[in-house]
Amino acid sequence: MTTPLPPDPASSYPTAAELSSEIRSGRLTAVAAAQASAERIAALDGTVRAFLHTDAERSAAWAADADRRIAEGSQSDLAGIPVAIKDNLCIEGEPCTCASRMLENFRPPYTATAVRRLLDAGAVPIGRTNLDEFAMGSSTENSVAGPTRNPWDPVRAPGGSSGGSAAAVAAGMAPIALGSDTGGSIRQPAAFCGVVGLKPTYGRVSRYGLVAFASSLDQIGPFARTVRGAATVLQTIAGHDPLDSTSLSDPVPDYLTDLDEPLAGLRVGVVADHFDVGLDKEVADAVQGAIETYRSLGAEVVNVTLPHSKYSVATYYLIAPSEASSNLARYDGVHYGHRAKKFGSLEELYERSRGEGFGNEVKRRIMLGTYALSSGYYDAFYLKAMKVRRLIQQDYDAAFEQCDVIASPVTPTTAFAIGELADDPLAMYLSDVYTISANLAGIPALSLPCGFSKGLPIGLQLLGPALSEPKLLRAARMYEFTTDWHTRVPPLQDQTGVTP
Amino acid sequence: MAEPAANPQITREDVARVARLSRLAVKPGELKAFTNQLRAILGYVNLLDEVDTADVEPMAHAIEVRDVLREDVPTPMLPREAALANAPATDGEFFLVPQILGGSDTPSGK
Numbered sequence: 001m002t003t004p005l006p007p008d009p010a011s012s013y014p015t016a017a018e019l020s021s022e023i024r025s026g027r028l029t030a031v032a033a034a035q036a037s038a039e040r041i042a043a044l045d046g047t048v049r050a051f052l053h054t055d056a057e058r059s060a061a062w063a064a065d066a067d068r069r070i071a072e073g074s075q076s077d078l079a080g081i082p083v084a085i086k087d088n089l090c091i092e093g094e095p096c097t098c099a100s101r102m103l104e105n106f107r108p109p110y111t112a113t114a115v116r117r118l119l120d121a122g123a124v125p126i127g128r129t130n131l132d133e134f135a136m137g138s139s140t141e142n143s144v145a146g147p148t149r150n151p152w153d154p155v156r157a158p159g160g161s162s163g164g165s166a167a168a169v170a171a172g173m174a175p176i177a178l179g180s181d182t183g184g185s186i187r188q189p190a191a192f193c194g195v196v197g198l199k200p201t202y203g204r205v206s207r208y209g210l211v212a213f214a215s216s217l218d219q220i221g222p223f224a225r226t227v228r229g230a231a232t233v234l235q236t237i238a239g240h241d242p243l244d245s246t247s248l249s250d251p252v253p254d255y256l257t258d259l260d261e262p263l264a265g266l267r268v269g270v271v272a273d274h275f276d277v278g279l280d281k282e283v284a285d286a287v288q289g290a291i292e293t294y295r296s297l298g299a300e301v302v303n304v305t306l307p308h309s310k311y312s313v314a315t316y317y318l319i320a321p322s323e324a325s326s327n328l329a330r331y332d333g334v335h336y337g338h339r340a341k342k343f344g345s346l347e348e349l350y351e352r353s354r355g356e357g358f359g360n361e362v363k364r365r366i367m368l369g370t371y372a373l374s375s376g377y378y379d380a381f382y383l384k385a386m387k388v389r390r391l392i393q394q395d396y397d398a399a400f401e402q403c404d405v406i407a408s409p410v411t412p413t414t415a416f417a418i419g420e421l422a423d424d425p426l427a428m429y430l431s432d433v434y435t436i437s438a439n440l441a442g443i444p445a446l447s448l449p450c451g452f453s454k455g456l457p458i459g460l461q462l463l464g465p466a467l468s469e470p471k472l473l474r475a476a477r478m479y480e481f482t483t484d485w486h487t488r489v490p491p492l493q494d495q496t497g498v499t500p
Numbered sequence: 501m502a503e504p505a506a507n508p509q510i511t512r513e514d515v516a517r518v519a520r521l522s523r524l525a526v527k528p529g530e531l532k533a534f535t536n537q538l539r540a541i542l543g544y545v546n547l548l549d550e551v552d553t554a555d556v557e558p559m560a561h562a563i564e565v566r567d568v569l570r571e572d573v574p575t576p577m578l579p580r581e582a583a584l585a586n587a588p589a590t591d592g593e594f595f596l597v598p599q600i601l602g603g604s605d606t607p608s609g610k
Contacts, residue, residue: 105586106586107586109578109582109583109585110578202562202563203562203563216561216562217562242570245568246561246563248563308551311547311548313544314544314545314546314547314548315548317541317545318548329523332523333588334588334595334597335586335587335595336586338588339588339589343598345598346597346598346600347523349597349598350523351520351523351524351525354522354524354525355524355526356525358524360534363524363534364534364537364538366522366524367515367518367519367522367524367534368542370518371510371514371518371538374518381545383558384548384549384551385545385548386558386559386560387551387553387556387559388548388551388556389558389559390556390558391551391556393562425537426540426541426544429541429544439562441562442561442563
């Protein structure tokens, strides 16, 4: 772990809270903030490639609307704040490609509830971010548009699948972003890019308008430069939605008022197996360092066990592809999406449209899921995985009897090089080992910066029981308050060679 | 309860069958790579065989899903025009597909 550097305000770009205070004090307009984001995207995105599309005119219109509402006295923390949106979340009339040829011309007829709530709060979408096709991947390389680059080192992957959203926030193109997390797709890119990423409790945020991958695991969540930024977005997007019957009706607590209050008597659980073979020493040291920080802040560090966690990757890669094979059956070349030019029968129309429209990773997962659900294999694969899933959840229930949060690594390594794991899907899947079980158990988890190794960020994961977001965010803030990792910015240069 | 042992190695023919079940056109040249990759993944997931899951209830969802009831009140639906707007082929009223029964007045690709 490298030594903390003093924060350098001149090189750090504004957080959502700083931007909000500028805007609400009248020193900055929403239109100007959106313009500044657009200029930064123009200067840097030739290198980073975080965005698939932007629509300056529509962003300006949303910003003008935000300025009007601020003039009318809007008190929203997000009024005028630029937000980057992962390209698997629908906005009426805007492209929503899922980084797939299948949806290259799709314009959804409705807006996702999470995006609708951000718009209602005055946030200004400034572009659609790159992802692994249909959110299937851990590197943002499986994109029809090509990979996004890690702002800390452009030869490295930003993580995935929400790599574009993480990179956009890390590069200062937007202070906040939305992503989706099915097996780590918010937390892993947050760790690789050195930003905060939160996967809320399953059902806390409506999935309406999120293009479905694995419906029992998918959850929308925020990226931000700080814990407060992530909490502010969650406050806005959380809550029951009649349009998603799996969204929870539990009232949404206040995530912000007590956020800066340290938790007295916090019990931090540590799982010895997490620090076993396969974990890079620099990552282990940084995470152990963070655990020591908690101890020094008065937290009790408790050893807990998750005996079935070593089965989580295998369980996930049966359940998620099974659900995907069913969800993606809707792409038939008939209702919307790609249709092959040449076909004879209806059968051929389906096979060719899907064969041409989907990339290899999506095909692999559809086939894997179809196989796991097929006659003769259902019991051995899918049913077995659903049973192990129960055991994984029970492990967490037992662990959270003894602790309030579990601290762990997010990833076994810092950001890997683009292309490094591209030909070995299994190795790529195994890189999700620390994040996947939270989705299987439905519990909230976040990643926040806890160090650097050779110039690349390292993430600390905190997990808590279902609906424990208030405590989880406060625990994260306690650590963040003592460090300056989140104030560091990547050494990016724009096309003209000038460091912004 | 006793559970059947998972697969022997998945073969190229199995993958071709699964591609057909999935309605995915896969080129013969791609079958080999998919077979090797699926074989590696399925070999790995066989790890689950060592877990004793006797008497464990399968868990299909992260939260216990209950029936959700609401008043049956009519609300506006997606207008036909919007529902058809993204379709590759329509006649303005219906989605168009190639002929599946006898007759000759349905469209097909060349």
